[in-house]
Amino acid sequence: MKGVDFQRMERKWQLRWGKAKIFGAKEGSKKKPYYVLEMFPYPSAAGLHMGHIRNYAMGDCIARYRRMRGFNVMYPMGYDAFGLPAENAAIKSKTHPKKYTEDAIAGIKRNQQALGLSYDWAREIATCYPEYYKWNQFFFLQFFKRGLAYKKLAPVNWCPRCKTVLANEQVEQGKCWRCESHVEIKNLEQWFLRITKYADRLLSGLSKIDWPENVKRMQKNWIGRSEGTRIDFKIKDSEKTLSVFTTRPDTLFGITFMVYAPEHPDVMDLVRGTRYEDKVKKFIRSVMLEERFERTSEESEKEGLFIGRHAIHPVTGDEIPIYIANFVLMEYGTGAIIAVPAHDQRDFMFAKKYGIPIKVVIQNPYRELDPDEMPRAYCDEGTMVNSGEFDGLSNTEAIEKITEHLESIGRGKATVEYKLRDWLISRQRYWGTPIPIVYCDKCGTVPVPERDLPVILPTNVRFTGRGNPLASMESYIKAKCPKCEGPARRETDTMDTFVDSSWYFLRYCSPKQKSSAFDRKAVKYWMPVDQYIGGVEHAVMHLMYARFFTMALHDMGMLGFDEPFQRLFNQGIVYKDGHKMSKSFGNVVTQLEISKKYGIDTARLFLLFVASPESQLEWSDKGVQGAFRFLNRAFKLVHENRGMMAKGKCRAAGVRDRILLSRLYAAVGTVSEQIEGFQFNLAISNIMELAGYLSAYAKSGKVNRPLFGEAVRVMIQLMSPFAPHVAEEMWEKAGGSGLVSASRWPAAGKPDKRAVAIEGLLSQLGSDIEHVLRIVRKKPKSMDLIVAPAWKYELFRALRRKARDSRDAGMVLKALMSENRFRPHGKEMSRLVPALLKNPDRIPALILTQHQEFSVIDEIRPGLESEHGCKVTVQVAEKSSSNKASHAAPGKPGIEVR
RNA sequence: GCGGGGGUACCCGAGCGGUCAAAGGGGCACGGCUAAGGACCGUGUGGCUUAGUGCCUUCCUGGGUUCGAAUCCCAGCCCCCGCACCA
Numbered sequence: 001m002k003g004v005d006f007q008r009m010e011r012k013w014q015l016r017w018g019k020a021k022i023f024g025a026k027e028g029s030k031k032k033p034y035y036v037l038e039m040f041p042y043p044s045a046a047g048l049h050m051g052h053i054r055n056y057a058m059g060d061c062i063a064r065y066r067r068m069r070g071f072n073v074m075y076p077m078g079y080d081a082f083g084l085p086a087e088n089a090a091i092k093s094k095t096h097p098k099k100y101t102e103d104a105i106a107g108i109k110r111n112q113q114a115l116g117l118s119y120d121w122a123r124e125i126a127t128c129y130p131e132y133y134k135w136n137q138f139f140f141l142q143f144f145k146r147g148l149a150y151k152k153l154a155p156v157n158w159c160p161r162c163k164t165v166l167a168n169e170q171v172e173q174g175k176c177w178r179c180e181s182h183v184e185i186k187n188l189e190q191w192f193l194r195i196t197k198y199a200d201r202l203l204s205g206l207s208k209i210d211w212p213e214n215v216k217r218m219q220k221n222w223i224g225r226s227e228g229t230r231i232d233f234k235i236k237d238s239e240k241t242l243s244v245f246t247t248r249p250d251t252l253f254g255i256t257f258m259v260y261a262p263e264h265p266d267v268m269d270l271v272r273g274t275r276y277e278d279k280v281k282k283f284i285r286s287v288m289l290e291e292r293f294e295r296t297s298e299e300s301e302k303e304g305l306f307i308g309r310h311a312i313h314p315v316t317g318d319e320i321p322i323y324i325a326n327f328v329l330m331e332y333g334t335g336a337i338i339a340v341p342a343h344d345q346r347d348f349m350f351a352k353k354y355g356i357p358i359k360v361v362i363q364n365p366y367r368e369l370d371p372d373e374m375p376r377a378y379c380d381e382g383t384m385v386n387s388g389e390f391d392g393l394s395n396t397e398a399i400e401k402i403t404e405h406l407e408s409i410g411r412g413k414a415t416v417e418y419k420l421r422d423w424l425i426s427r428q429r430y431w432g433t434p435i436p437i438v439y440c441d442k443c444g445t446v447p448v449p450e451r452d453l454p455v456i457l458p459t460n461v462r463f464t465g466r467g468n469p470l471a472s473m474e475s476y477i478k479a480k481c482p483k484c485e486g487p488a489r490r491e492t493d494t495m496d497t498f499v500d501s502s503w504y505f506l507r508y509c510s511p512k513q514k515s516s517a518f519d520r521k522a523v524k525y526w527m528p529v530d531q532y533i534g535g536v537e538h539a540v541m542h543l544m545y546a547r548f549f550t551m552a553l554h555d556m557g558m559l560g561f562d563e564p565f566q567r568l569f570n571q572g573i574v575y576k577d578g579h580k581m582s583k584s585f586g587n588v589v590t591q592l593e594i595s596k597k598y599g600i601d602t603a604r605l606f607l608l609f610v611a612s613p614e615s616q617l618e619w620s621d622k623g624v625q626g627a628f629r630f631l632n633r634a635f636k637l638v639h640e641n642r643g644m645m646a647k648g649k650c651r652a653a654g655v656r657d658r659i660l661l662s663r664l665y666a667a668v669g670t671v672s673e674q675i676e677g678f679q680f681n682l683a684i685s686n687i688m689e690l691a692g693y694l695s696a697y698a699k700s701g702k703v704n705r706p707l708f709g710e711a712v713r714v715m716i717q718l719m720s721p722f723a724p725h726v727a728e729e730m731w732e733k734a735g736g737s738g739l740v741s742a743s744r745w746p747a748a749g750k751p752d753k754r755a756v757a758i759e760g761l762l763s764q765l766g767s768d769i770e771h772v773l774r775i776v777r778k779k780p781k782s783m784d785l786i787v788a789p790a791w792k793y794e795l796f797r798a799l800r801r802k803a804r805d806s807r808d809a810g811m812v813l814k815a816l817m818s819e820n821r822f823r824p825h826g827k828e829m830s831r832l833v834p835a836l837l838k839n840p841d842r843i844p845a846l847i848l849t850q851h852q853e854f855s856v857i858d859e860i861r862p863g864l865e866s867e868h869g870c871k872v873t874v875q876v877a878e879k880s881s882s883n884k885a886s887h888a889a890p891g892k893p894g895i896e897v898r
Numbered sequence: 899g900c901g902g903g904g905g906u907a908c909c910c911g912a913g914c915g916g917u918c919a920a921a922g923g924g925g926c927a928c929g930g931c932u933a934a935g936g937a938c939c940g941u942g943u944g945g946c947u948u949a950g951u952g953c954c955u956u957c958c959u960g961g962g963u964u965c966g967a968a969u970c971c972c973a974g975c976c977c978c979c980g981c982a983c984c985a
Contacts, residue, residue, distance in 0.1 A: 042985045169983090169985095171983095218902060536980080540980075611909070620910060622909085674966085689922080
């Protein structure tokens, strides 16, 4: 595609920005600090795709805008450099993860620099270096000291042939990604962080941060707080207690069976040596192979098995059969449930399948329930029946009463449960932060002392695809116990990479700091992050973990705040051909393709323009052309009219100038608001319109040079956060001083209503003068002059009649509003409805005169106001299509109004 | 299953109670410019109409609330995304 050679400009201005050093951020300036942060990328060999660029275009736009608004902006970039793909690459192509990662970082960084993003590169970090991960280890030790890090058994995916643990991602339809053997579930001792301790604070903290509602909701659901009752059941002929959690203690008397999660540790103890043992074992194995989502799905088959044991009902003393079943999860609650088929659908289906009795304990007030005839469980409210002393209560009352009763007999307690589970951070992988723990036969689990940090991740390892390379590396494993100095073995698990990303935003504040994870003064100055931007796919995990870390560090006295991200924005995903743009679908459009063809500003502008930033975006090569054309048009506007732009004082002379100014100010105001509100697409649309108007102005007659020059320069400033390179080039041509990027954002003036009104009028008059009539209010003091097309006369008459019928005030309002193009009166007007209905005669206080009386249009002229002795506002109703027309023809000759 | 988000003209997408036949862009058509094409500029782009204009039918489907619904409510259909070892 032909057009201006933007690529040349890109290099030129990137060099100049570098020289001018305008993007570096230093603490302690008098300006207000502003911290803009994008979620740092995982450096994959695939490089950047349009999803990344969309993210960065938004961040850069905000950073540039804030800088121009006079903030001291910190806008850093770094790399989330540990992770599985690097290790997979090592297994597949014998590249060391370090090299893979460093190459990937180099590639991505080149891309980012080519994008002209205004990062402060002096703050760059990468998490895979000891200078960084040392602090992961340090934090881990702090957590450990306070009991926030602990070890327990947890299931992992295990490939029996590769003898290795598999990530969920490496499990494809229940099979190993490399050798296709069936994946098993195995329990391993693993490290956890006690995020559940913060469940309540993670929940309540949401109310004080400016985040999208949907993300807050997702976090709330993820935490999943629910109030209920823990009930303890004795088991017949056993010392064990069966504890359950339920939100429905009111159904206590309707229990007809109990269910354990198959992996519950008590299950095997209860069947050991009985005739059920073999069957139970077999069942457990088959369930373990199912995916978790399948297991809990309501449609999927409920499978269960009686284990030959009975629990004792705490109130009635009845014996209740105990089952195990696939729909009960170990992770939630206590790993066991009470089952009340009459009032829970899953229990109902299970009971029907296995012929278990159904007992109604909550009666439907509208239609009596018959346990034999019920088509499904009754889950609504009702009156207690078959429940001993609780009969007759409403079931909602019974929840409290029964819990109290259970507490009084020592068989239960009101508790709060969370869906949130502790954060499993152990990974049986090489490419991550070593967990700083050693195991000593004498002293047990011993943390590595802080002075010995970092525990360095060795580089001379072999990647076979079998097991964690660290686990078979004797030189790494062999350690000295820090306590007794005896022989000890090092922990070979590494940390989840989400640990790295849980505090990187703190590291940016003082990236070179050696003596601590971060410099407190710098953190105090910059944090919390003012604007965080990233993909919605991180709505729960990363954002939850980072909040948890911040709260924990706050409680350790290291931070003075406990929410890391004040304002959050989630951009939508970029699609192409119906799929998320990603290498695995082969639908990636790279930066290079676009920048070669159109230049980088085009790509940035397009990504921000084509859809609202939060919605998903379908990539279209065609749409890019629109952005490209616009940049060309704008550039040409400046280039071709460069002789028309003077500097110096600009004063509006005549109505065309006033209209120009008015439009300009209005555009500055709306564009600023729209940038702040993440409505980049609308902002660009407005700039396009402004550019169209300026170009029409330049063509349509006498040009007021200082004014035009000013207007063009303001337009360039508005463009510069979106298309920074082109903007610089235009700025230079238009006589701007210095760099636009370093210029001061223009002030939004008040819109000149009168000018706008006249503009509308002129375009109206241009088409036909004689069919205009005026409407004058009766009271001379507040007379408005309203110009409206003649047809409205009839309409108003009709309305007046209607209003008298006191029915259709709405129509009157609508019509009145259509007269008032510039201030939507919708709400104010609707307040008038009752008044209008009460006194319809007040509406026609507008006197309508026909066009004959409004003989000549040039009545609108200087001095009109004094002649009438009133303030004259000119307001025009026009078809919206004449909006378009109006910027095409600003000012027909012959009518000049001041 | 649990949770989040959508369905707007030929296409992509704004709009989210009244100034809405619905921004902006793409595509298409016509006109201008050109030797010609591209690029560029202008106009138009639901239907029927007018000198100006007006009327009718539209925002997934079906109901409802309202003086008034693309916008709010209910039901249905369809699509997309996340779900704890990918980051």
